[in-house]
Amino acid sequence: MDTLIAALRSLLPHDSVITDPVRLRTYECDGLTYHRATPGVVVLPGTAEQVARVVRLCNDFGVPFVARGSGTGLSGGALPREDGVLIVTSRMRAILEVDLADRRAVVEPGVTNLAITEAVRDRGYYYAPDPSSQQICSIGGNVAENSGGAHCLKYGFTVNHVEACEIVTPDGDLVTLDRMDPGYDLLGAFIGSEGTLGIATKITVRLCRAPEAVTTVLAAFESIEQGGQAVSAIIGAGIVPAAIEMMDALAIEAAEAAVACSYPEGAGAVLIVELDGPAAEVERQFAQLEEICSAAFELRVAADPAERAAIWKGRKSAFAAVGRISPAYIVQDGVVPRTSLPAVLAAIDRLSAEHDIKVANVFHAGDGNLHPLVLFDDGDPGAGERAEVVSGAILDLCIEHGGSITGEHGVGVDKSRYMPKMFSADDLDTMQLVRCAFDPQGLANPGKVFPTPRLCGEVPGVRKGVHPLVESGKADQL
Amino acid sequence: MSLDPELINDCVHCGFCLPTCPTYALWGEEMDSPRGRIHLMKQHVEGTPMTPEMAGHFDACLGCMACVTACPSGVRYDRLIEQTRVEVERQHVREPRERAVRGLVFSLFPYPRRLRLLRPGMWLAERLAPFLGRANPSLGAMAALAPRVEHRQRLPRVVRARGERRAVVGMLTGCVQGEFFPQVNAATARVLSLEGCDVVIPRGQGCCGALSVHSGLDGQARRLASRTVRVFERAGVDTVVVNAAGCGSSMKEYAELLGREPGFRVMDLSEYLAELGPVAKRHPLPVTVAYHDACHLAHAQGVRSQPRELLGAIPELELREIPESAICCGSAGTYNLLQPQAARDLGDRKAKAVGTTGAELLVSANPGCTMQIAAAMRRGGAEIRVAHTAEVLDASLRGVSL
Numbered sequence: 098m099d100t101l102i103a104a105l106r107s108l109l110p111h112d113s114v115i116t117d118p119v120r121l122r123t124y125e126c127d128g129l130t131y132h133r134a135t136p137g138v139v140v141l142p143g144t145a146e147q148v149a150r151v152v153r154l155c156n157d158f159g160v161p162f163v164a165r166g167s168g169t170g171l172s173g174g175a176l177p178r179e180d181g182v183l184i185v186t187s188r189m190r191a192i193l194e195v196d197l198a199d200r201r202a203v204v205e206p207g208v209t210n211l212a213i214t215e216a217v218r219d220r221g222y223y224y225a226p227d228p229s230s231q232q233i234c235s236i237g238g239n240v241a242e243n244s245g246g247a248h249c250l251k252y253g254f255t256v257n258h259v260e261a262c263e264i265v266t267p268d269g270d271l272v273t274l275d276r277m278d279p280g281y282d283l284l285g286a287f288i289g290s291e292g293t294l295g296i297a298t299k300i301t302v303r304l305c306r307a308p309e310a311v312t313t314v315l316a317a318f319e320s321i322e323q324g325g326q327a328v329s330a331i332i333g334a335g336i337v338p339a340a341i342e343m344m345d346a347l348a349i350e351a352a353e354a355a356v357a358c359s360y361p362e363g364a365g366a367v368l369i370v371e372l373d374g375p376a377a378e379v380e381r382q383f384a385q386l387e388e389i390c391s392a393a394f395e396l397r398v399a400a401d402p403a404e405r406a407a408i409w410k411g412r413k414s415a416f417a418a419v420g421r422i423s424p425a426y427i428v429q430d431g432v433v434p435r436t437s438l439p440a441v442l443a444a445i446d447r448l449s450a451e452h453d454i455k456v457a458n459v460f461h462a463g464d465g466n467l468h469p470l471v472l473f474d475d476g477d478p479g480a481g482e483r484a485e486v487v488s489g490a491i492l493d494l495c496i497e498h499g500g501s502i503t504g505e506h507g508v509g510v511d512k513s514r515y516m517p518k519m520f521s522a523d524d525l526d527t528m529q530l531v532r533c534a535f536d537p538q539g540l541a542n543p544g545k546v547f548p549t550p551r552l553c554g555e556v557p558g559v560r561k562g563v564h565p566l567v568e569s570g571k572a573d574q575l
Numbered sequence: 576m577s578l579d580p581e582l583i584n585d586c587v588h589c590g591f592c593l594p595t596c597p598t599y600a601l602w603g604e605e606m607d608s609p610r611g612r613i614h615l616m617k618q619h620v621e622g623t624p625m626t627p628e629m630a631g632h633f634d635a636c637l638g639c640m641a642c643v644t645a646c647p648s649g650v651r652y653d654r655l656i657e658q659t660r661v662e663v664e665r666q667h668v669r670e671p672r673e674r675a676v677r678g679l680v681f682s683l684f685p686y687p688r689r690l691r692l693l694r695p696g697m698w699l700a701e702r703l704a705p706f707l708g709r710a711n712p713s714l715g716a717m718a719a720l721a722p723r724v725e726h727r728q729r730l731p732r733v734v735r736a737r738g739e740r741r742a743v744v745g746m747l748t749g750c751v752q753g754e755f756f757p758q759v760n761a762a763t764a765r766v767l768s769l770e771g772c773d774v775v776i777p778r779g780q781g782c783c784g785a786l787s788v789h790s791g792l793d794g795q796a797r798r799l800a801s802r803t804v805r806v807f808e809r810a811g812v813d814t815v816v817v818n819a820a821g822c823g824s825s826m827k828e829y830a831e832l833l834g835r836e837p838g839f840r841v842m843d844l845s846e847y848l849a850e851l852g853p854v855a856k857r858h859p860l861p862v863t864v865a866y867h868d869a870c871h872l873a874h875a876q877g878v879r880s881q882p883r884e885l886l887g888a889i890p891e892l893e894l895r896e897i898p899e900s901a902i903c904c905g906s907a908g909t910y911n912l913l914q915p916q917a918a919r920d921l922g923d924r925k926a927k928a929v930g931t932t933g934a935e936l937l938v939s940a941n942p943g944c945t946m947q948i949a950a951a952m953r954r955g956g957a958e959i960r961v962a963h964t965a966e967v968l969d970a971s972l973r974g975v976s977l
Binding site for chain 1: 604615618632
C-alpha cells in the first residue's frame with residue numbers, strides 16, 4: 098500500500114490524496130451506516146484522465162478500487178475496501194455543456210442530480226429522475242445505481258435518461274459508451290452495474306421540457322387499504338400520473354416531526370398524486386381522480402409551486418425524518434406487483450407485530466416499489482437482530498409475490514446475500530461472465546452485488562476454473 | 576460543556592447537509608462537511624485524541640448553520656459545534672502564530688473601548704493591508720476589511736416614540752456594530768421610534784458574547800453574556816431588539832449558555848417590526864436591492880421572510896433574489912480573520928452571485944456580511960453600495976435618499 102500511495106502522490110495534487118487515519122475514517126460508510134470499512138487510501142481526482150491513471154495504478158498493483166460520489170447510497174455500494182483505493186468524484190462537478198436544441202447536457206459525475214435541473218429550470222427544462230436525495234446525490238452515483246425517484250412511474254429510471262457515458266474501464270481505459278452505438282447495448286449494461294464495470298467520468302443526460310400543467314394532489318385516507326385501492330383504481334382507469342406516492346401513519350408522524358408538513362390530521366395513509374402534461378389532459382385526469390378518490394376524507398390540491406413543494410417536502414424528507422421518531426432504522430427497498438400491495442402490506446403488519454418491531458411504510462405506490470422503514474432502538478439488546486429478521490422477511494415477501502429485492506437502491510453489499518434467492522446459480526454465473534468481460538482482474542468494487550463466497554469454502558473473488566457455460570460449449574471466455 | 580453523544584447519534588448520515596455547507600462547496604471533502612465533522616466528533620467522543628488535523632476541520636467550519644436548516648433529522652449541529660469548539664480550545668495546542676492572531680482578535684473585538692482606540696487610525700488600514708498581509712494573512716484580511724468609520728454618534732439613554740407610543744423596547748448597541756457602524760445603530764433607533772417605540776439604550780452594555788461562543792471561549796462568553804443580561808434586566812425592558820444577526824442568535828440562546836432564562840425576549844429588528852406592524856409612512860426609494868440572508872439570521876434564527884416583506888413594502892424599491900442564497904459569504908464573525916483564504920474564496924463566490932442580480936444596493940442584517948461581499952466585489956472589479964436593512968427603512972421612513 099505504501100508504494101501505491103507514493104505513486105498516487107506523484108500522480109495527483111497533494112490535497113487529493115488522503116491518508117490521515119482520522120480523515121480516512123470519515124469515508125468509512127455511505128448512506129448505509131450498518132456496514133463500515135476504513136479505506137486504505139482516498140483519492141479525490143479532478144479529471145477523467147486522473148481517474149484513469151489511478152485505476153491503471155490499481156491494476157499495476159493488483160489493488161481493488163471503489164468509486165464514491167456523494168456517499169448517499171442506501172445499499173452500501175460505495176463501502177470502501179480496507180485493502181483498496183476509494184475514488185471519490187465529489188470534486189468533479191462541472192456542468193460542461195448544455196444543449197437545449199438537442200435537449201441534452203454533458204456533466205461530470207460529481208454534479209448533483211438537482212444541480213442539472215437548476216441549471217436549466219429557468220429555460221423551461223429539467224432532468225426527470227428525482228431520487229429523494231436529489232439535492233445531494235451525484236449523477237455518477239445515479240448512473241451506477243440506475244437510481245429512480247418519485248417521478249419514474251411516468252418518466253422511467255436513470256437508464257432512460259442517459260444518452261452516453263464516458264467511462265474508465267476496470268483496466269483503466271477511457272472509453273465512451275453511446276446509446277446510438279450499434280450492436281450490444283453496453284451503455285444499458287453499464288448503467289446500474291454498481292461500480293463493478295467501471296467508473297463514469299462524463300455523463301450525457303437527456304433534458305425534458307417542463308410540462309405545461311402540473312397538478313399535485315394530497316389525498317388523505319383513513320386506512321392504508323383504502324389508499325391501496327385508490328392506487329389500483331387510478332392505474333386501472335388508464336391514468337399514468339407523474340407520481341403516486343403513499344405514506345402510512347407512522348411515516349406521516351415522522352415527516353410531521355421533521356418538517357411540519359401539515360398533512361391532514363388523523364390520516365391512516367396519504368397519497369400524493371401528481372398529474373402533469375398538457376393542461377387540458379391534466380384537467381380531465383384530475384376530474385377522474387377526484388371521483389376515484391371519493392373514499393378520501395380530505396383532498397388537498399396545491400395552489401402554487403410553494404404549496405406543491407410543501408406537499409413534497411414531507412415525502413422527500415421521510416427517510417431521514419424517521420430519525421426523529423426512532424433511534425435507529427433500516428431503509429428497505431423492494432418491489433411487488435401493484436395488485437399484491439394490499440396483501441404484502443398486511444403481511445408486513447403481521448411481521449411487525451410478531452417481532453415487536455415497528456415498520457413505517459413510504460413507497461412509490463404507482464410502481465409497487467416499497468420502502469419499509471424498519472425501526473428499532475439500537476440501545477435495546479436484540480432489537481437490531483429482530484429488525485434485521487423483519488427486514489429480510491420483507492424481501493422474502495417481495496420474492497414470494499413475484500417482485501424484486503431492490504427497486505432503486507441497488508444490491509450493493511447489503512443485499513448480495515439475497516441474490517441467490519432471486520436467481521439460480523446459472524443466472525449468477527452468467528452475470529459473472531459479463532462482469533469478468535469488463536473486469537478480468539476483479540478489481541472494480543469487489544464484494545458487491547454478488548454473494549461471496551458463492552459456495553461454502555470457496556475463496557471470494559473472481560471465479561477460478563472454467564465456467565459451466567464454457568465447459569458445455571455454450572459460451573466462450575474472453 | 577462536553578460533547579453530547581446523544582446529539583451525535585441523531586445524525587443518520589443521509590448527507591442532506593452537504594450541498595448547503597460552504598466548505599464542502601469549496602473543497603468537496605467529507606471531513607469538511609457537517610456529516611464528516613459529526614463523524615470526527617464521534618471519533619473523538621469514542622476516544623480518538625484531538626489531532627491537529629481534526630481540530631483543523633472544526634476550525635474550518637464557519638458556523639453558518641445552513642446544515643441545521645437542511646437537516647431532516649433535526650440534528651443540533653449548532654450545539655454540537657459549539658461544544659466541540661470548547662473541546663478544541665481545551666485540548667488542541669495551537670501554533671504560536673495562530674495563538675497570537677486569536678489572542679489579538681479575542682482581546683480586541685468584544686471590547687468596545689479597545690475598538691474605539693483603533694478608530695482614528697482606520698483610514699490607514701486599507702493602505703497597510705498589502706504589507707500586513709505579507710507578514711500574516713489574518714492581519715492583512717483584518718486591515719483590508721476595515722470599514723471607513725463614520726462619526727461616532729452618541730445615542731441617548733432613551734429615544735422617545737414619535738407619535739403614539741405603542742411599545743417600549745431595549746436596544747443592543749453591540750461591540751463592532753457600535754464602534755464601526757454607528758450609523759446603523761442610529762438608524763435602528765430612529766426606525767423604532769418612528770414606528771412608535773420608546774427605545775431604551777442602557778449604558779454599560781458591551782459585547783453580547785457571541786464572538787466568544789462561536790469560538791469556544793466558554794468563560795469569556797459566559798462573562799459577557801451575564802453582564803448583558805444584567806444590564807437589560809436592570810433597564811426593565813421585556814423585549815430587546817438586536818440589529819446584528821450574530822448577536823441576536825447568541826442572545827436567543829442565553830438560557831442554554833447561562834442555565835437560566837433572562838428576564839426579556841430577544842428579537843431581530845426585522846422580526847420585531849414585522850410583528851409590530853407598520854404605522855409610519857413609507858416614502859418611495861427608487862432603487863434595486865439584492866437582499867443577502869445573513870446566516871445567523873436566516874439559518875440560526877429562521878428569519879427570512881420578514882426583512883423581505885419590510886423592504887418589499889417600500890414603494891418603488893425593487894427586490895432581487897441572490898442565487899445560492901443559503902450559502903455563507905465567508906464573513907462568519909471572525910472567520911474572515913482566522914481563515915482568510917477560505918473566507919476569500921467564499922466571498923468571491925458570493926460576489927459573483929450578487930453580481931448576477933444587477934442590483935445597485937446590497938442589503939443585509941449583518942455588517943460583517945456586507946463588508947465582506949463589498950470587498951470581494953471590489954476585488955472582482957465591480958462596485959456595489961451596501962446598507963443595513965435598518966438604514967434602508969430609515970431612509971424610506973424619513974423620506975431622504977440613501
